[in-house]
Amino acid sequence: MEYxxxxxxxxxxxxxxxxxxxxxxxGEVGNLKCGDIMRMYMKIEDDVIKDVSFKTFGCGAAIATSxxxxxxxxxxxxxxxxxxxxxxxxxxxxxxxxxxxxxxxLAEEAIKAALADYYKRQGKDPVEILGCSGECECCHAHDHxxxxx
Numbered sequence: 001m002e003y004x005x006x007x008x009x010x011x012x013x014x015x016x017x018x019x020x021x022x023x024x025x026x027g028e029v030g031n032l033k034c035g036d037i038m039r040m041y042m043k044i045e046d047d048v049i050k051d052v053s054f055k056t057f058g059c060g061a062a063i064a065t066s067x068x069x070x071x072x073x074x075x076x077x078x079x080x081x082x083x084x085x086x087x088x089x090x091x092x093x094x095x096x097x098x099x100x101x102x103x104x105x106l107a108e109e110a111i112k113a114a115l116a117d118y119y120k121r122q123g124k125d126p127v128e129i130l131g132c133s134g135e136c137e138c139c140h141a142h143d144h145x146x147x148x149x
Contacts, residue, residue: 025117026039026117039055
C-alpha cells in the first residue's frame with residue numbers, strides 16, 4: 001500500500017495528540033469493521049475552536065487523518081469546521097489508498113460528534129444545527145458513537 005509523504009509525516013509526527021483537560025466538546029466515533037476509534041477534544045470560545053486534540057486507536061491512516069483534521073479546524077469557527085469534508089482531509093494528505101478512505105470519513109465524523117457534544121452541553125439540539133440526515137451517528141451518539149459503512 002502506497003502512502004503519501006504527508007500521510008507518513010502525520011503518522012510519524014501526529015499533531016495535537018492527547019486529551020484536552022479544559023475541553024468543552026468531546027466526540028467519539030468508531031468503525032466496527034476495522035476497529036478504529038477516534039476521540040476529538042475541543043476548546044470552543046465565542047464560536048471559535050481555540051484548541052483541539054485527539055486520541056485515536058487505529059491504523060496509521062486513522063492517526064494521520066485525525067492529525068490533519070485537527071490541524072484543519074484549529075482556529076476556525078464552528079461554521080467553518082462543519083464544512084470540512086473527508087475529501088478535503090484526503091486532499092490535504094495528498095491522497096489515501098481506496099481501502100483507507102473510511103479513515104477520513106471517521107475524522108470528519110469525529111469533528112461533527114465533538115460539535116454535537118458542544119451543542120448538547122448548551123442544551124441545544126445538535127440535529128437542527130448540524131443538519132445531520134440520520135446517516136451519521138454524530139448527532140445521535142452519546143459519547144460513544146459507532147459508524148458502520
